[in-house]
Structures are given as structure tokens and as C-alpha cells.
Amino acid sequence: MRTILVALTVLATTSSAFAQKIKVRKVKGNQAVVEVSSGAPLQLGQVYELISPDDFGESHTSGTSATSRQYVIGLNFSLYNTKSDASSANENSLTLTSKFGWNLGSFELGPLLSYVSTDSGGIARSEMKFGAFGDFNVIPNIPGEVFIYGVGGYASMGQYDGGSGNKSDIMELFGSGFVKWFPTGSTFAVRFDGGYIYKKNSGTASTATLTGLGLTAGLSAYF
Numbered sequence: 001m002r003t004i005l006v007a008l009t010v011l012a013t014t015s016s017a018f019a020q021k022i023k024v025r026k027v028k029g030n031q032a033v034v035e036v037s038s039g040a041p042l043q044l045g046q047v048y049e050l051i052s053p054d055d056f057g058e059s060h061t062s063g064t065s066a067t068s069r070q071y072v073i074g075l076n077f078s079l080y081n082t083k084s085d086a087s088s089a090n091e092n093s094l095t096l097t098s099k100f101g102w103n104l105g106s107f108e109l110g111p112l113l114s115y116v117s118t119d120s121g122g123i124a125r126s127e128m129k130f131g132a133f134g135d136f137n138v139i140p141n142i143p144g145e146v147f148i149y150g151v152g153g154y155a156s157m158g159q160y161d162g163g164s165g166n167k168s169d170i171m172e173l174f175g176s177g178f179v180k181w182f183p184t185g186s187t188f189a190v191r192f193d194g195g196y197i198y199k200k201n202s203g204t205a206s207t208a209t210l211t212g213l214g215l216t217a218g219l220s221a222y223f
């Protein structure tokens with residue numbers, strides 16, 4: 001059975017035809033649940049003829065095709081408040097994270113790069129890390145969906161610069177719940193995360209572990 005991937009025209013039982021767009025919500029075998037954008041309502045048990053886009057000379061890669069959210073580029077700003085097991089002072093850090101990934105509907109994943117500026121006791125420090133992220137979307141991230149909820153996280157590692165030539169290796173884990181908002185159903189999203197962060201700083205003389213809560217906000221572009 002041929003799968004219809006884009007907008008279809010539904011023919012009513014009358015002699016006149018009217019154009020409609022439908023969205024496939026759920027598929028099981030040869031059966032599907034669809035949402036009709038406009039026009040006369042569908043009737044239970046009624047037979048409709050579906051015409052493929054090729055019959056109208058249209059391209060399979062229209063702006064509403066499923067591939068319009070196939071890839072993602074994101075930029076996140078994060079604020080963390082953590083406490084070290086080696087010190088009584090809290091650390092406030094600002095993180096800038098860029099990422100590129102693949103959207104598989106219910107799952108998104110890819111590599112990331114982050115830069116961190118930390119202020120602890122009036123001393124400025126920095127980090128540069130590489131890693132990977134992963135998201136599980138409770139609602140599949142497909143064109144037309146405005147709000148996407150789910151859980152996600154990332155793992156990264158890199159180098160910590162404490163100033164004055166003091167450098168060490170650092171590893172970071174972050175898990176969160178998130179919401180992605182696509183204004184007007186566009187391919188641009190505003191994202192908010194709230195979760196828990198774990199960081200381990202391994203120096204030549206000592207090792208320190210930091211844990212705490214984190215909030216992130218960012219912009220993502222899908223294409």
C-alpha cells in the first residue's frame with residue numbers, strides 16, 4: 001500500500017472536489033488516525049479517494065513535509081548554582097552551549113560544544129567541553145506540533161582552567177525535563193529546561209565533585 005507523506009485532496013461524494021490538508025497522527029499497520037485541516041467533516045464508514053501530490057505536479061518536499069524538522073541547530077544559555085564537596089562556597093556559573101542534531105520524532109540526539117564562565121569567591125574560571133545530548137519527546141516532534149514536552153540530558157568532558165596555569169580535566173552530566181515551544185507552528189523553537197547537574201573536576205593534586213540544580217533557556221532552528 002502506497003504511503004501518502006504530504007497534503008492530500010479529499011473528494012466528497014458530490015461532483016465538486018475541495019482541497020484539504022491532513023496530518024497523520026497515529027499509524028498501525030494499514031490503519032491510521034488523521035486530522036483534517038478544513039472543509040466538510042469526514043463521516044464514519046464513508047469511502048474517500050486520496051490523490052497523491054504527483055497528480056497535481058507538486059513536490060514531495062513542500063514546507064509542511066515531515067523533513068522540515070529533520071535536523072536541529074540549538075544555542076542554550078544556562079545558569080547553575082552548585083556546591084562542591086571540597087569547599088563550603090557555592091559556585092555560580094554561566095554556560096553557553098551550541099549543538100547540532102538529528103530529529104527522529106520521538107528522539108533527538110547529536111554532538112554539542114559548551115563554554116562555561118564560573119565565579120567562585122570572586123575568582124573567575126573557565127571551562128571548554130565537548131559532548132553529546134539526547135532528548136525523548138513525549139509528543140513526537142513533527143511539523144505542526146506547537147508544544148513538545150519530554151526529558152533529556154547531556155554528557156560532556158573537557159578542560160578546566162582555574163587561572164595561573166592551573167588546568168585539569170572535567171566531566172559533566174545533566175538531566176532535565178523540558179518544553180519546546182514552536183510559535184505559530186514554525187520551525188523555530190524556544191526551549192526551557194530544569195534539572196540536576198553533576199560535575200567532577202579531576203586535578204593533578206585533588207578531585208572535586210559539584211552537584212546542584214540548573215535552569216537553561218535557548219533557541220533552536222529545525223530544517
